[in-house]
Amino acid sequence: MSSAEQRPPDTSTGAIPRPRRRVPFWDNARFACVILVVLGHGIQRLTYDSAISESLYLVIYAFHMPAFAMISGYFSKSASPNRRQMARVITDILVPYVIFEALWMLTKWLVEGRADPNLTQPSWTLWFLLALGIFRLVLPYLALLRWPLAWALIISIGVGYMSNVNSTFSLSRTLGLLFFFTLGWWLSEHDIVRRMRLIDYRPWWVRAAALAVLAVWSFVVWRWIDVWREIDLRQWFFYDDSYADLTGELLWWAGAVRLAVMALAIVLSAAFFALIPRRAQWWTTLGQYTMYVYLLHSFVLYPFRESGVLRGLDPTWFWLPAVTALSVATAFLLASKPVRRLFRPLIEPRPRWMFADPGIVATGHRSDPTGSRRTR
Template sequence: MSSAGADIAGPPTGSVPRKRRRVPFWDNARYVCIVLVVLGHAIQRLIYDSDIAFAFYLALYAFHMPAFAIISGYFSKSGSPTKTQMARVITDIILPYVIFETLWTLTKWLVEGQADPNLTRPSWTLWFLLALGIFRLVLPYLALLRWPLLWTIVISVGVGYLPNIDSTFSLSRTLGLLPFFALGWWLREHDIVDRFRLLDFRPWWLRAGAVAIFAAIGWAAWNWLPVWQAIDLRHWLFYEDSYADLGGEQWWAGGVRILLMLLAVILSAAFFCLVPRGAHWWTTFGQYTMYVFLLHSFVLYPFRESGILRDLEPTWIWLPLVTILSVVIALALATKPVRRVFRPLVEPRPGWLFTDPELASKEGRRNDPTGSRRPR
């Protein structure tokens, strides 16, 4: 592993433990992923009027959330949770979810004049917060099983046949994406990245191959766009609806999900090949992806609902502009002033909630659910 971002190996017996250094690659990957999340939501209104935007949208959704789930799994622990880790599920996931779901209810009431308070139905982006919570809760049990990856694939494919597993508590999407989270954990559990020096061995032909893969998926998304629109591929990529709801009543419909999962893994691998390994001025923003994730939807809400992003022509101007805007939003929401203002909402410290108040603030500032504060 390169010295610029390598973890420090464990100290010799009897020596003073040294703090592990952060690996810039992972912060870079997190930040690029959150930019893609913002971008995917920003261009959604463009896809109704632009075939190019639609093709770009399909290529993006084919891998960006699976890649985020892989990163989250890589930084998750499968051992029996400690009291502090159990408290973090409450403080890092449940409380922010309740807080932001309440804010969304108030926003819809103030702007639209109506609201339907329902904590079982996550608003817009909050589904992934619930998914991370469920991932963390089930991981210790998955780790007890033989072939955990295989079981998660069976679960993901199987839930598509069950119409009663829907968006309540984001369960359908959570179980659909579970294999990617488990894959990230498996890579860490078996030390695949370090054993095979995947962050070191990146020759030009590997990067060229990654670019070729994205070029191929972009060409396929654009060239066969009428086919993808006809089969409603967009919603297949959400891992949310049952096969029957997507028009896939056939017994082999689960095979489509398997192909999409395989495609997502290939594209995620290509994505990781292209993520810079070294530290850059924007690398540190990868530690604050939860702020971007929870706040960006409020920034985009006026653009989405006002219709300002509809009928924007020519696409070759507006699509790059929206892309640049997404990067700026992701940067701005990770800055220190924004974090200082919104920390009570994004990272609440409710000592009053626990019998042991220290559980709300142990080990300094806690990791967010994606593990972005961990050094490795």
């Protein structure tokens, strides 16, 4: 992979730059991550009645959103935004957020007979949409500082000590995951992936080590599942609650626990990325449409989640693979061309009428907030 694939071309010499090509690995990684998102939500109701389901849930939640945040950061820019980029924060994040909050309000009113419109409290999966917006707004300021990774780490750990920082605008979760987003940007900014050949060089022992890491973590989760239930480990993986809420009181060493959880997420993410195919697959292009899967899958799962049909399913050996297969199929379906064509006005709105200068609103297909169509 050449450096031109990772960074904007250098035109200072007057030479005509070669067009940048997409790196299939990143599209593969994006789609694999969003499959884990759907799978995690799909098996969530099974975890109450099945230890093996809860083990799989904890394995996924230990790293899948940190990995997603890292990929998003890798394709983010730290330069001061121009007018068009500022407009994209509105069109790509704020407008879809309002649209889908309205859809959730309508859904809850129709299904549950109640509606509680409150844009400050994101519904279910919409927290990550707000998080991406905040990440993009904060990154240029972090990039101005010396040691931006260190500052991001301090913020991600320190926010847990602040009980007044909560789920309003998903701020606690956003700041908790800020380090992973910044880490992704830092890897791109310093060209670490190309210089260390992290994609090109993939000998058998790297894949074997990655499998071993994931296997060991899976065994540890399953073997001591009662311990993880007792300490409510899943809540630590959400990066949402304050330490006082997680432990019952504010303990000075709680930040060290989050640091350990973050280190685990990085190790597992690295193992996960090491197993992602480098070359184009038949499903690679679907990695450009992860936002469709992310925003729509919760509506597919909502009836199953609320009806209770996923509770008490036995035997686990049948229902866990079945729900897993259906979750994967759902991800593929929601990324398909017919679904994209149908829901494009909601997920990629073009509200030119909102702007004093309609020309700053991008036309055609645009990169979603994860940077899924950028070739940086």
